[in-house]
Amino acid sequence: MANIATFLFQHDDTPNRVLYRQFIDNEWVDFKAREMIDLARSWQAFFRSMGLQPGDRVAICLKNSVHWVAFDQGAVAMGLVSVPLYVDDNASNIAYCIQDSGSRAVVVENDRIARNLLKENLKDVRVLSIKSDIEKEADGVENAVHVLKSLDKKLEPFELLDLEQNTLATICYTSGTSGRPKGVMLSHKNVIANVDSCFQLDIAKPEDVFLSFLPMSHMFERTGGYYLPLRVGAKVIYARGINQLPEDLATQAPTVLFAVPRIFEKFYGRIQASVKDSRFKRKAFEKLVDVGWRMEQGKGGIVDHFQLPLLRAKVAQPILERLGGRLRLAVVGGAALDSTIAKAFIAMGLPILHGYGMTEACPVISVNRPEGNVPESVGPALPNVEVMLGENDELLARGPNIMLGYWQNEEATKTAIDSDGWLHTGDVAEIKDKRIYIRGRIKDIMVLSNGEKFSPQDAEMAIIGDDVFEQIVLIGEGRPFIGMIAVTANSNEKELIKRANERLQHLPRYIRVRRIITTKEPWTVDNGLLTPTLKVKRVKVIEAFKDRINDLYAEGMGD
Template structure:
């Protein structure tokens, strides 16, 4: 008998736990373990054994009971804050569920965050207990130990040198802890978590979300894009980010779907092939990486292979448009079955070959990128959300997918366009407010309960189109205003550019800071008679002129004043680990500008 049969759920039938039934986030796990005890819940890779392991829902609840008992021994009162600094793995879920069961408030930290940033969040939130994953994290935090005096206990998943009496290895901390998983009877509208927004500028704000905020959002998301007990999610975006946490963690518990934790981003391609997920929660950057690998491989293939790839993408896009009832049939569509077999199926196989939904958010999906992968049969559904909305606001539906848009609002979410074309949102998912910042809360949520997103938008035929950011505008010294994000998206269509950031606030013209693709740089340098291995070649005027010329071609559709006149070239990528990208891979503009300040200043010398 299959696990699904033992759980009492017919194959293919939804088994969604209503927010009212769960009551709280911990109530989700209790109810799921009751309904589907023997069904697979989580898969993770055991590096010691070199094999994937599976936990059932009963296993998860039983282990969460141990963690709940260990946490209870710490004597923390409901409402006190506990923090965790951990990659996606079962222990993240166990700590979170155990804390929620006791009425504690969970403060997630990005696993690779810098010590000063993590210390600030721990201080600001008033966290009393911290879970860290590995010795390297504790070593980083030890440098700011004086700022962690508010912590009563520090639990580590790996043994570390015990220079601090508060530190306990998880084995010792859990020793003797036993008991059932018993979530306390809590007010669903009570504070459940404080999520610090990974802002691109300044200190992050602590977004306060209740149990009901998140449960309502997950339930509304399931009404828009259903998930089934047979679905398998692959979790690789940081659980410290609300997008992954709601859609890739709580939503699968609500639906009874299994979640497999990817080993790392570096091993993601292999994990996709091994795990073979049916659902991905992803960001555009992942598809950009796949596209670049495909382009690199195609350059080494015969001209016929390159022609077939382009034909598959173009005919596949036409096939998608026809299936969406946006264009009629044409003879070219007759070639789709063969092109799918020869080209598209091989691309889909790289993603596991079973994908039925790729929920894409966190950053805008460039239209050309969406067209390419949807044309190749990847079921991308672009959505949109904010941490302040728990987070999902809108998403495309499979039967009405307009990839250039961020879809229709979730059922029960109200949207309207306010002054300056700002998108305003109202629903039960709107946050309680910002932690210890009532003034910022008043600015974000007006007296009628509308959340001011800060994003500009238009609404056409029920679909939301994000058109800009109120504050994300460069004002040149001439007074002209340019949208850097749109320009950067256009520049990144050229495979020469891995990453790019346009600067020029109150300057006479624009400068592009460019991280170049190594292979593309070698070809460009060779064509200019430059040594690609000599760092000085990146500063050669010939290289800069060639790059600026290519940028100009990318920006042909922009106004004349939106012209990039100078460029800073580098081969060193911006990463989350060095603090230049947010956990969802958005550029931290101020930090990147500071990193390249000298080179940028040289571009404006004499002006």
């Protein structure tokens, strides 16, 4: 028997424990365990008022917040199924997920999102808005705060059902990089097993402070930045937004961070920019990285032992102060991380633990540990998770964290999970000394017209290490040579080609960029070229630039 909501209700014995901090009405406000349980009880009163029964679906389309937690915990405690949605997604996609899941109610961030949703012809769905100016129900939108307040006299003790382990807990729609998302069905057993496996790594402690900024609708943040700290009783601070992230890091001083590589890529780029005009600063930083990494590997000499504390105090500490000065580790996932960047931060004294997973695995499959950290890898498999290589070196995973299947899509489920229970990840990998090395996506292997094959991810990761490039996508499938689309302020194609290829010297000689399409407009979630977890939508980018791509290859054929 199991229930995810035990993560919250276990704190009923310590009602004054501060679990969350959120910026409300121009000030930071702390929320104690008792307040969170009471808020969850309020949402349960709402669910009862609708006559909802175990198995019914309810959707969440909110920014990270205490209401997100209370809604989710209140729902799953009663056996309802929570359906998290991306608040920055377009109304059409959000409406599709609501209707596909059969959700009976959805709580959204504000009236604008609510009204846009209603334009999508939602049927038989109650739409509640958290940040609402509506006094009474208007045009099908209800003020969530007013609705909850009206139910104050109907509050009952927190309802926590003892459920069968394989009871459906949540349907998570994969953001995807093309096409309509699929609903991943995760059980209470799946979530609890994955959280317990992460707990065994001892990377989260009761005294820790987490800063949450990745969307909780993504299982990486939901497991690492929500369920895990709640499981151990750590405090979670909700960042005000990505634009305020640098200030929130500095003022709130977290000890643990779950992040995507882009965050550290940008921070590393700022470090490089700050030292490039000073030979002394540049040499000092290079010395720190050299000595620090050597010491982390246990290969430091006597001189290194004396130098490292001084280098970290004089060079690293001012840099790490910008991250709050107390960060003891960061777990990075969701995309590949350049090991050069990881090694730099590790050398400074901040362990960057590169991990790997997918929503279908709830989501963590593997992660590096603070001891024996190898940034080129995504670490060993979690406790209770099995991994092996299948046909074409595809990484397979099996364990109690593997999804029940795809919502109303048995064919896709059978393709993803074989008869022996192995999840087919679609990623090409190597396993050496129990560590997993991701080498690319099976479907993303690019084949040039001359038959040469390569993984664009490896080359892209190398090129993006040059800070002249903000975002890139390599092209060349079925074409005679490799091209690139790049977001950059530099429009000198010859210089950019030279700089890109300088980063590719370690790869086979045929993997070289011959032409580049440049743009100054960044790819964002808003313009549909990034997923909500900041992954580039390769197919969408290529579609957006198809005319320039055709022109590029037409010109190139005459070279």
